[in-house]
Amino acid sequence: MKYVVSNEWLVNRLNDEQVRIIDCRYYMGDAPRGLREYVQGHIPGALYFDLEMDLSAPSGEHGGRHPLPNMDEFIEKLSTAGIDNNTIVVAYDSQASAMASRFWWMLRYLGHKHVYVLDGGYENWVKKGYPVTSDVPLFPKKTFVANIQPQMLATVEDVRKAIKSKTALLIDSREPKRYLGVEEPIDRVAGHIPGAKNYFWREGLTEETFWKQVSEQQERFVAISKSQPIIVYCGSGVTACPNVLALMEAGYASVKLYVGSWSDWISYPDNPIAKGKNE
Numbered sequence: 001m002k003y004v005v006s007n008e009w010l011v012n013r014l015n016d017e018q019v020r021i022i023d024c025r026y027y028m029g030d031a032p033r034g035l036r037e038y039v040q041g042h043i044p045g046a047l048y049f050d051l052e053m054d055l056s057a058p059s060g061e062h063g064g065r066h067p068l069p070n071m072d073e074f075i076e077k078l079s080t081a082g083i084d085n086n087t088i089v090v091a092y093d094s095q096a097s098a099m100a101s102r103f104w105w106m107l108r109y110l111g112h113k114h115v116y117v118l119d120g121g122y123e124n125w126v127k128k129g130y131p132v133t134s135d136v137p138l139f140p141k142k143t144f145v146a147n148i149q150p151q152m153l154a155t156v157e158d159v160r161k162a163i164k165s166k167t168a169l170l171i172d173s174r175e176p177k178r179y180l181g182v183e184e185p186i187d188r189v190a191g192h193i194p195g196a197k198n199y200f201w202r203e204g205l206t207e208e209t210f211w212k213q214v215s216e217q218q219e220r221f222v223a224i225s226k227s228q229p230i231i232v233y234c235g236s237g238v239t240a241c242p243n244v245l246a247l248m249e250a251g252y253a254s255v256k257l258y259v260g261s262w263s264d265w266i267s268y269p270d271n272p273i274a275k276g277k278n279e
Contacts, residue, residue, distance in 0.1 A: 003248065004116060005118060006119050007118070010043070010090055010118060011130050014044050018088055019087070020088070020089050020090070023043065023046040023048045023049070024048075024051065024100045034093075039134065043132060044131055044133045044137075051102065051238065052066070057070060061267060062267045064237055064263035064267070068237075079142055081139065085111075085144065088116070089114060090115075090116050090118050091104055094122045096205050097117050097209065098238055100118065108149065110149075119211055121209050124210070154231045158231065158256065159193060162231055163272070168230060168231045169231070170196035170231050171197055171247075172192045172197065172199070172233060173200065173233065173239050174200070174234050174262070175202070178192075179198040180275065180276055187235060191273040193233065193272075204217060204246040212246075217246045221247060230254060232255060234262065235262050240257055240258070241257065
């Protein structure tokens with residue numbers, strides 16, 4: 001796989017100064033828990049990045065529940081973590097790679113070419129008996145230089161255009177009952193963006209939270225043409241990221257993330273909403 005590394009790959013590089021490990025554990029509904037768990041134990045050399053404090057900006061009227069952070073501030077945090085454009089970065093979490101994939105996507109969006117997600121996350125690292133520590137590392141500051149990749153990002157205007165002109169396929173990454181509008185436990189409006197197809201993000205990974213192989217990802221998306229431009233969304237631009245990664249692994253070249261996702265879409269009263277399987 002191009003964007004996923006194994007436990008064995010990482011354990012053999014724990015002392016490699018060119019490798020930086022990022023712990024992205026975060027729990028919806030219990031924001032402090034991820035940092036608490038990091039302090040208690042993490043992969044040696046790992047630094048902590050929090051979904052809300054580091055990978056998102058505060059929510060506002062529009063932009064959804066997890067808008068992108070101020071990029072200058074995020075770049076400064078990367079530099080402080082000892083990450084420059086040549087650093088190999090590996091992210092992990094305990095949420096089936098959802099948060100780690102958000103971090104992966106953000107670095108790809110900034111033009112970083114050497115960023116990966118750890119297969120199986122923290123739990124499987126521990127299960128295999130690989131080392132953990134409570135020591136918090138310090139690294140010399142480096143200079144990260146961004147090269148923004150605008151083709152990776154979709155705005156609400158892009159989504160409206162995709163609906164009207166059929167310029168891109170919309171993929172809804174949420175679980176089916178939320179897509180269908182049967183249940184909505186988080187956002188104030190139920191349903192999905194008209195025309196979107198449902199590909200639940202969790203189906204890209206096994207029950208044990210390992211990533212499915214490239215051939216299996218290709219089978220998941222077999223109904224979609226490789227030449228089809230795709231816009232991926234979820235509730236707030238986090239769990240869409242594993243689908244972005246899976247699509248790119250499967251060989252899809254034109255894949256955008258609608259960062260604001262459903263929570264941004266419903267913040268505009270005039271945006272249409274669909275329910276059920278038929279748009």
